[in-house]
Amino acid sequence: METRPKAPASIHTANLLLLLAASVQAGAALILSASNAAGFAQWLFAAVVMGLLLWGIFRGYRLAWLWGRYLTLVLSAVMLATVALGLSLGRLRALQAAVMLGGIVFPMAAVGIALGRPSARRWFDLYCPKCGTPTSRGKDFLFRQARCPKCGAVW
Numbered sequence: 001m002e003t004r005p006k007a008p009a010s011i012h013t014a015n016l017l018l019l020l021a022a023s024v025q026a027g028a029a030l031i032l033s034a035s036n037a038a039g040f041a042q043w044l045f046a047a048v049v050m051g052l053l054l055w056g057i058f059r060g061y062r063l064a065w066l067w068g069r070y071l072t073l074v075l076s077a078v079m080l081a082t083v084a085l086g087l088s089l090g091r092l093r094a095l096q097a098a099v100m101l102g103g104i105v106f107p108m109a110a111v112g113i114a115l116g117r118p119s120a121r122r123w124f125d126l127y128c129p130k131c132g133t134p135t136s137r138g139k140d141f142l143f144r145q146a147r148c149p150k151c152g153a154v155w
């Protein structure tokens, strides 16, 4: 067994917020399952993706870091636009919009920000051991090894 240093606060924060967003999404899927099959699948899919990210970050996979860092920011923005559109078209009630904002949009944006913190990057070993440059680039598709954008070192 490889020994890892204890996860910093930024990782704990990211995991907790991911759990919150996944729960809200699973809850939304459950509510929609009665009325809207397409909506159900979409929300369930989102909840499963969040669950996978949570597992990957927990295990310290760099690939999960990469997706967790950027996908959450993109999803948060998309969800924010969805809420704004829903409100302007009168399809969303204020309470629903508040739940989506507080339960999904803000937590996911915060996950992306938390994972971008230096302590999170350090925990995922994303600083070049040779020159100290932070990287978010993988040598391979699964990001098992990282490559330095500056000096080209692989670790």
Ligand SMILES: [Zn+2]
Binding pocket: 128, 129, 130, 131, 132, 133, 148, 149, 150, 151, 152, 153
């Ligand atoms: Zn380097």
